[in-house]
Amino acid sequence: MKKKLQKSALAGAMAAVVGGAGIQPASADALMFPYLAASDTVTTIISVVNHGMSFGFRQQPHTPLVPGLHYAFFHKTIVGDPAIDQTSTCDEFNYFKPSSPEDLVTFDTTGHFGDAEGVMFNDPTNYVNGSSPFTEPMSGAKPARAFLLVDNADDWDGQLYGEAVVMEFAGGAAWGYRAYNSDDGNFLNPDFSDGRDLQGEVIGFAEQAQVQFMPFDQIVTKFFVTPVDGNQDTTNLAVQVQLIDQTIGNQNIVAWDRDENPISGVFPHEVVCVAAKNVEELMSAAAANNLASKGGWSYFDTNPTALLGVTPGNGAVVYKLEFSRGTSLDGVPLVGVFNNAIQLTDNGTLIGTGGAPNSTGKRLAEGHIIPVEGFGTNGF
Numbered sequence: 086m087k088k089k090l091q092k093s094a095l096a097g098a099m100a101a102v103v104g105g106a107g108i109q110p111a112s113a114d115a116l117m118f119p120y121l122a123a124s125d126t127v128t129t130i131i132s133v134v135n136h137g138m139s140f141g142f143r144q145q146p147h148t149p150l151v152p153g154l155h156y157a158f159f160h161k162t163i164v165g166d167p168a169i170d171q172t173s174t175c176d177e178f179n180y181f182k183p184s185s186p187e188d189l190v191t192f193d194t195t196g197h198f199g200d201a202e203g204v205m206f207n208d209p210t211n212y213v214n215g216s217s218p219f220t221e222p223m224s225g226a227k228p229a230r231a232f233l234l235v236d237n238a239d240d241w242d243g244q245l246y247g248e249a250v251v252m253e254f255a256g257g258a259a260w261g262y263r264a265y266n267s268d269d270g271n272f273l274n275p276d277f278s279d280g281r282d283l284q285g286e287v288i289g290f291a292e293q294a295q296v297q298f299m300p301f302d303q304i305v306t307k308f309f310v311t312p313v314d315g316n317q318d319t320t321n322l323a324v325q326v327q328l329i330d331q332t333i334g335n336q337n338i339v340a341w342d343r344d345e346n347p348i349s350g351v352f353p354h355e356v357v358c359v360a361a362k363n364v365e366e367l368m369s370a371a372a373a374n375n376l377a378s379k380g381g382w383s384y385f386d387t388n389p390t391a392l393l394g395v396t397p398g399n400g401a402v403v404y405k406l407e408f409s410r411g412t413s414l415d416g417v418p419l420v421g422v423f424n425n426a427i428q429l430t431d432n433g434t435l436i437g438t439g440g441a442p443n444s445t446g447k448r449l450a451e452g453h454i455i456p457v458e459g460f461g462t463n464g465f
Contacts (some may be wrong), residue, residue, distance in 0.1 A: 117266075123228065130252060133247045160229075161230055196218075312390075328385065
């Protein structure tokens, strides 16, 4: 882990929070942006709203908040080898930036859009006073994947709101999502673990998310996986992931095809920090060959990690990305590119419902599947 925020700046900020404002350093609201991508043709645009209330009272706009917002990037450079990309650890880069009540900042994490700081849309705030440009470290780590934490030193939950757009600007495609705001946040040590997710954002070990996938020979399907736990400020959180249907006993069913046939061939994989998994990687070669022209459905499942030297998570945030391999879909020509992404969710930990049938075969309520906009062909 690389802690690149200067200790003197951090100590000064903490002293201002504790001594000047009378707020305990553990109090905070925090956002998690579970997936960011960067390459020569892909960037991620982040927007953060800070309401800046204190002890439940609305503060005056234009009043600087001390110490501002804390941004922590956990990123890894992609080398192109799945065995390395999926289990390598992340580096951390973090800094503070100015903020005030009801403030909105939008920035491009790679600097393709915006000013020299990466800030977009004529924002009048002077962000140069921060310790680093918004474009660090993503502009220098390309191609890269990452997740981002944004937190404050407020004593009131729900003060932050965020949105992300992952954009392939070379082709004009994009997909987006809302940042995950858990029901607990500790300043510089936020908790995004399973059970803290109010809308089922985390697929925990006791949960599964139902998912369908299209034919592999027409559509590329990827799962973006970010392990989570109580101390998200840890770069090497890890979980094991798999596609599996466990509702009719231990029969190694990785998926069902479009004619109600169970297909065996479960193939678990380990994920560290943040990674992308093609759907074919999560099944045996024989199963993938069987489903290549048909597609099917299954349950996305997380389990404790079997890796040594990492910090075990207790679940993961997962997005499913789909985009077309060619210029047609199911035999019909396409204008442009078919692309789509959704977040896989399950809230069984909190409300007793989930995406999987229970042991008697009776269907429980499905987890919420939240649609978001599309994505391009780059595959990040």
